[in-house]
Amino acid sequence: MSTTTLGTTAKSLVLEALHKRYESRGREPFHAVKGIDLHIEPGELVALLGPSGCGKTTTLRMIAGLETVTSGDIRIGDRSIPDLPPGKRDIGVGFESYALYPPLDVRGNLTYGLRARGVKDADARVRAIAERLEMTELLGLRPAGLSSGQKQRVALARALVRNPPVLLLDEPLSHLDAAQRQRVRRELKVLQREFGYTTIVITHDQLEALSLADRLAVMDAGTIQQFGTADEIFDDPANRFVADFVGEPKINLAEGVVERTGAVRVGRDGLLATSSRAPAGTAVTVGVRPQDARAAVGDEPSVPGEVVVHEDLLEFGLATVRVEGLDTTLVVQTPGGVRWRRGDAVRLAAPPQRVYLFEPEGGARLR
DSSP states (O other): OOOOOOTTTTOOEEEEEEEEEOOTSSSOEEEEEEEEEEEEEETTEEEOOOOTSSSSHHHHHHHTTTSSSSSSEEEEEEOOOOTSSSGGSEEEEOOTTTTOOTTTTTTHHHHHHHHHTOTTTTTHHHHHHHHHHHHHGOOOOOOOOSOHHHHHHHHHHHTTOOOOOOEEESSSTSSSOOHHHHHHHHHHHHHHHHOOOOEEEEEOOHHHHHHHHEEEEHHHHHHHEEOHHHHHHSOOBBBBHHHHHHHHHSSEEEEEEETSOOOOTTTEEEOOOOOHHHHHHHHEEEETTTTTTTTTOTOOOOOOEEEEHHHHHHEEEEEEEEETOOOEEEEEEETTOOOOTTTTTEEOOGGGGGGGEEEETTOBOOO
C-alpha cells in the first residue's frame, strides 16, 4: 500500500468475481475475464502485467464503463458502479489509442471535459499539468501536428488534469522514446503520490510495472495468477507462468527429478539443493533465475557445464552454459569484472531456497 499522504478524494477500488464473456451467434463464446478478485487500497498504484490477450484491457474497459460486466461487481469506495454510465463513474482514463478531438488544439482537448463539468479553474489546471509533463509548447497545436509520443503525453495529461479519485491508464508510455519514457514515468509517479490517485496501469513492460507500481497483478488467460509486491512476485512466484513471465533475463527452466536426498537431478550429472519437500522420484520443472545461479563452492551440489559464450555488460556479465543431458542452455549472471571464456568448464549452484520446483503439467509450484 502507498505510504503517501492521500488526497481527500482517494478511494478504494474493488473488483469482485468479475467476469466478461463475449457471445455471438454462430461462434463459440469467448471467456475473456474469468472471475477476477482485486482489492486496491485508496491511493495505491497497481500494475496489471501480462501478455497480449490475457484480459488486461478488457478489465480496464469494464471499470471505465466501456464494456458491460457479464457478472460480478466493481466498487469505488462504497459505491457499486457497473450500472452507471461512464460519465458518472468519476474516473480518469488514458488509453493507448489517444482518442483526441481533431478540431481542437491541445489546450482545447485538455479543457473540454473540465468546462463540460463546470470546473472554474480549467485553464490554470491545464497550464500546471502541461508544465509538469513538459508539454507547454504543445498547447496551441492540433493533434494532426503531433507525433505519436506527443499525442500520448496529451492523452495522459487529459486523464491527470481531472484530478480523479480513480485513474486508469492503458500502456501510458508505450509510444514515448526512451528518454521521454523515463522522464514521464518519474513525473507520473510523483503526481500519483502527490495527489493520491488510486491508479491501475496496464503494461507489458516489466521495468515500467516494477518502477511504478506498489503491487502487481500478473494476468494470464483471463485470470490473476499472482498479486503482490515486486519482491514477492520475483522472489516467491506462485507458479511457472509467473516465474517465466516476470524477470529479465528470463528464468532458467529445465526438467528434473527429485532424489532421495531431497536434491533435484538436472541433466545427466547435475544436482541442485532445494528447500522443496516434493517426494523422491517426482518429475519436476526446475527454475533458477540467472541472478541466483553462480559458480559452485567446494563440494556443494552442482550442475557441471561448459561455457558457450560470455557477454560483458560492464556492471555484470551473462554467461550461456551448455549442460549435458539438457535440451536447453542455462544463463548465469556473473559479477562485474568476472570473465568466463568459451569452452571453460564450470560447476553451477544456487541457494536452495532460490531453486524453484514446478509441476511439469500445469506449472503449479511445489513447495
